[in-house]
Amino acid sequence: GTDLVNLNAIMINDQGGSQALQIFRTQRAATQPYHSLTPELPQMHCFERECFEQHGIKPLGHPWLKPIREATNYPFYNLEGKEVHEVGVGPIHAGVIEPGHFRFMCFGEKVHHLEIQLGFQHRAVEKLLLQSDLKNLAPLVETIAGDSTIAHTWAYCEAVEALHGVHVSQDIERVRGIALELERVAMHLAGLSGMANDIAFLPGGSTYGRLRTSAINTSMRLCGSRFGRGWLRPGAVRCQLTPAILAEVEQTLTALKNDLVPINDLFQNSLTVQHRLKGTGIVSQKTAIEMGFVGMAARTSGVALDLRKTSFGELYSKFPIQSIMETSGDCWARAVLRIREIDASLRWIFIALKQISLPEPIALKTPEPHSFALALIEGWRGEVLHYLETDQTGKLSIYKVQDPSLRNWFALALAVRENEISDFPICNKSFDMSYCGQDL
Numbered sequence: 001g002t003d004l005v006n007l008n009a010i011m012i013n014d015q016g017g018s019q020a021l022q023i024f025r026t027q028r029a030a031t032q033p034y035h036s037l038t039p040e041l042p043q044m045h046c047f048e049r050e051c052f053e054q055h056g057i058k059p060l061g062h063p064w065l066k067p068i069r070e071a072t073n074y075p076f077y078n079l080e081g082k083e084v085h086e087v088g089v090g091p092i093h094a095g096v097i098e099p100g101h102f103r104f105m106c107f108g109e110k111v112h113h114l115e116i117q118l119g120f121q122h123r124a125v126e127k128l129l130l131q132s133d134l135k136n137l138a139p140l141v142e143t144i145a146g147d148s149t150i151a152h153t154w155a156y157c158e159a160v161e162a163l164h165g166v167h168v169s170q171d172i173e174r175v176r177g178i179a180l181e182l183e184r185v186a187m188h189l190a191g192l193s194g195m196a197n198d199i200a201f202l203p204g205g206s207t208y209g210r211l212r213t214s215a216i217n218t219s220m221r222l223c224g225s226r227f228g229r230g231w232l233r234p235g236a237v238r239c240q241l242t243p244a245i246l247a248e249v250e251q252t253l254t255a256l257k258n259d260l261v262p263i264n265d266l267f268q269n270s271l272t273v274q275h276r277l278k279g280t281g282i283v284s285q286k287t288a289i290e291m292g293f294v295g296m297a298a299r300t301s302g303v304a305l306d307l308r309k310t311s312f313g314e315l316y317s318k319f320p321i322q323s324i325m326e327t328s329g330d331c332w333a334r335a336v337l338r339i340r341e342i343d344a345s346l347r348w349i350f351i352a353l354k355q356i357s358l359p360e361p362i363a364l365k366t367p368e369p370h371s372f373a374l375a376l377i378e379g380w381r382g383e384v385l386h387y388l389e390t391d392q393t394g395k396l397s398i399y400k401v402q403d404p405s406l407r408n409w410f411a412l413a414l415a416v417r418e419n420e421i422s423d424f425p426i427c428n429k430s431f432d433m434s435y436c437g438q439d440l
Contacts, residue, residue: 005029005055006398008387021374030056038062043292046406068406069119069439071101076115079105084112087421091120098435102424109420114413118438125440129399134160134388135234135364142229145403145437147190150176150183151379152401153232155386160234162373163388164364168235171359173315175237178352179219179228181321181345184380185256186215187432188338194429195335196267199276207263214256218249236361250353257346264339277332281415281427284329288411295382297408297431300337301329307378321348334430341380369394381434382408403437 008025028034036059038045048059050068059065066075071091085106091099099120105113125144129137141156142149154176161168189212196204216226223231223239230238267273283293288301298305306323308316322344326333372389382404389398412431416424 005057007051007057023372023374028055028057033058033060035060036062038064042290043407045291046410050406067119071117071119074101074117076103076117077105077113079113081107083107089424091117098439100435104416104421104424106421109422111416111419111421111424114416114424116409116413118409118435121436121439123436123439126399126401129401130396134163134367134396138233139229142227143436144401144440145405145434146227147187147434148183148379148381148384148403148437150179150228150232151377151384152386152403153228154180155375155377155384157232157234158375158377159373159386159388160364160367161362162375163367163371163390164234165368166235166362166364168362169359170314170318171357172235172237172362174319174352174356175239175241175359176232177315177319178349178356179223179231179237180377180379181349181352182215182219183228185342185345185349186212186219187380188342189215191429191432192267192335192338194432195277195331195426196273198425198429199273201267201270201273204263204267204273207259211256211259211263214252214259218252221245221249221252233361235364237359239358241356241358246353246356250350253346253349257343260339260342268336268339273335274332276426277335277430278328278330280331280423281334281419281430282328282330283411283415285327287414288329291407291410291414293382293408293411295378295404295408296334296337296380297382297404297411299324300326300333302327305382307376307383319348319352321345331426331430367394367396372398379404381405381432381437401440403434403440405434405437409433409438 005028006025007028008023036048038048038059039061045064046068048062049065052058052065053067053070087104087106089102091101101117103115104111128140137156138153141153144152189208193205193208193212196208219228220226225231283297283301285302288298288303294305302325304323304325308321309323324337324340324344326337367390369390369392372387375386377384384404385402387400388396391397408431412427412433415427419427
């Protein structure tokens with residue numbers, strides 16, 4: 001009478017430069033605990049916490065078994081001491097951001113510990129994804145994390161196409177790549193604008209913000225939406241690729257590239273900017289590896305993790321893109337990496353635009369029964385994962401989504417330690433994690 005839960009573990013092995021996916025499965029009931037892997041593999045902590053929260057299967061010996069998304073009766077860590085005080089921020093904030101609670105344990109102005117409590121929205125995205133036809137989920141997928149619309153929708157499309165046993169053309173892949181790199185450019189510009197505002201560097205705040213508009217308007221010119229909604233669909237892309245529009249896009253992006261030169265130079269050479277960002281919010285390479293951080297949070301700490309260099313698709317192997325890495329692990333590294341990645345993405349887009357043509361859509365028939373598909377896309381934050389599984393009739397039975405925020409929110413908590421509480425806004429913006437991407 002006990003319900004069994006299928007637990008999947010997905011591993012990527014790199015053997016002599018040849019990569020392979022390995023997927024392991026076991027069945028467990030909520031009444032059957034297991035010995036936690038987290039003490040030996042700390043990067044497992046968030047996955048075991050999520051599994052316990054969703055299915056009640058307890059990992060015995062887990063050192064930090066706290067809710068990932070449940071905001072009620074959250075067991076905060078307490079620091080003892082007469083001179084220790086707590087500062088609570090949120091979940092309702094002064095700015096227009098999503099709900100999240102940040103509790104600082106401080107000695108004077110220095111932060112000894114930060115605990116981040118999320119899960120106030122109860123979105124139930126994964127349950128909603130099981131309530132509609134597999135091929136019609138794109139409008140919902142596009143809202144999983146609005147600033148990563150392309151990354152999530154591409155992962156969804158790739159997984160759906162795999163379940164249907166089809167491979168899309170290189171033209172479709174190339175358009176999707178342009179969409180993804182435009183999203184990366186736009187969000188890095190938004191991040192730089194926010195960081196500049198947080199340290200009162202007004203030329204950067206206004207200029208980077210203005211240039212972000214050029215990037216998202218380019219997306220709108222190509223697909224009709226500034227955020228890329230409606231652009232990607234299973235087996236197809238929806239966009240305008242007339243010679244006139246492509247010439248306009250190239251002209252706009254050329255102007256954007258040229259306008260970036262003086263503001264990047266001003267930003268990076270400003271002593272005020274360097275003073276506020278260098279040495280602030282450090283995440284060491286050792287910590288990044290041990291905790292399993294991904295994407296930008298990993299690459300700014302000297303960890304070479306970039307799915308565009310290691311993924312299993314052909315797009316970036318035929319059209320290579322430079323993978324950027326910084327080593328200082330501080331807010332400065334997270335700003336400079338954005339600047340360098342924008343430049344690399346624009347160079348890649350210019351190359352792709354010269355070899356682009358309007359792709360023909362591919363018809364999808366019936367998904368394979370008793371099948372699963374896994375898609376991994378390197379979004380601007382990092383690794384976006386979509387796992388889909390069908391039952392004996394070919395109907396979708398499991399849809400699992402992982403935004404990089406699930407793994408990287410803890411990076412912010414660790415980065416703030418031993419910094420002053422006034423450094424928190426800079427650290428927070430430097431990672432720019434997603435609340436809604438976490439609260440699925």
